[in-house]
Amino acid sequence: MLEQVKETTAFLKDKGITAPKIGVILGTGLGDLVNEIDVEISIDYKEIPNFPLATIEFHHGKLIYGKLGGKQVLAMQGRFHYYEGYTMQQVTFPVRVMKFLGVEQLLISNAAGGMNLDWQKGELMLLTDHINLQPENPLRGVNIPEFGPIFTDMSAPYSSDLNSKLIDIAARESITLREGVYVAVAGPNLETRAEYKFLRNAGADVVGMSTVPEVIVANQMELPCCAVSVITDECDPDNLHPVDIQDIINTAKTAEKRLIQLYKHLIKEL
Numbered sequence: 528m529l530e531q532v533k534e535t536t537a538f539l540k541d542k543g544i545t546a547p548k549i550g551v552i553l554g555t556g557l558g559d560l561v562n563e564i565d566v567e568i569s570i571d572y573k574e575i576p577n578f579p580l581a582t583i584e585f586h587h588g589k590l591i592y593g594k595l596g597g598k599q600v601l602a603m604q605g606r607f608h609y610y611e612g613y614t615m616q617q618v619t620f621p622v623r624v625m626k627f628l629g630v631e632q633l634l635i636s637n638a639a640g641g642m643n644l645d646w647q648k649g650e651l652m653l654l655t656d657h658i659n660l661q662p663e664n665p666l667r668g669v670n671i672p673e674f675g676p677i678f679t680d681m682s683a684p685y686s687s688d689l690n691s692k693l694i695d696i697a698a699r700e701s702i703t704l705r706e707g708v709y710v711a712v713a714g715p716n717l718e719t720r721a722e723y724k725f726l727r728n729a730g731a732d733v734v735g736m737s738t739v740p741e742v743i744v745a746n747q748m749e750l751p752c753c754a755v756s757v758i759t760d761e762c763d764p765d766n767l768h769p770v771d772i773q774d775i776i777n778t779a780k781t782a783e784k785r786l787i788q789l790y791k792h793l794i795k796e797l
């Protein structure tokens with residue numbers, strides 16, 4: 528895999544992605560941050576050697592490079608999910624490439640189901656920690672020293688510096704930003720009532736199907752990261768309605784403006 532990462536890095540450098548400082552991975556229904564970028568280079572995933580293809584229609588599948596808030600940003604519009612059939616190595620491949628390209632901080636977003644019933648759908652949650660319930664692990668296999676230690680420390684998976692900046696920005700901009708624990712499940716099915724109960728009792732505030740693999744790899748590669756969830760549905764086991772994926776996407780779209788505001792300010796301040 529090292530050779531593939533090097534090959535993809537060389538390809539992207541050759542295309543002009545020479546000095547990205549901040550990496551961004553945008554979740555389901557949350558791709559519009561790229562509209563804020565002064566785009567210099569935009570490449571379809573399908574043109575990038577060794578990149579998996581985005582398979583789900585609402586994922587745009589583009590790597591976008593340009594300036595935002597005076598910084599060189601490299602954004603993934605659309606990410607790879609385990610539930611689409613990729614291996615965890617494929618899911619996290621772009622994070623490794625970002626690090627090799629020189630990215631110094633990684634900003635992530637996702638859509639998640641809200642299990643903390645004190646919070647409401649449409650609100651944002653800053654990840655302070657996570658629980659990984661996904662099968663397979665992106666670090667599993669023969670260790671490649673250039674990527675970092677196999678027994679990656681996860682005592683502080685989210686950068687306290689980035690998180691405190693986001694908390695300050697949210698307060699200043701009057702954006703409600705909850706803080707809590709994200710649990711990652713494989714998907715693609717949603718959860719049963721018993722599962723929501725179980726996950727909530729396990730200590731999680733929201734549940735989703737992404738982010739954690741990328742965060743594990745970012746930690747292995749010593750790439751400071753932060754992640755914000757948009758709470759797209761309320762998962763109350765005692766009052767559970769059939770989930771509507773379009774409703775999830777619509778809620779993500781409504782909340783996205785606040786997420787964009789948060790990340791725009793953060794990028795400016797970095």
Ligand code: HPA
Pocket residue numbers: 638639640641712717718734735736759760762775
């Ligand atoms: N479960 C898992 N993933 C999700 C959910 C959920 O309830 N809502 C949005 N993504």
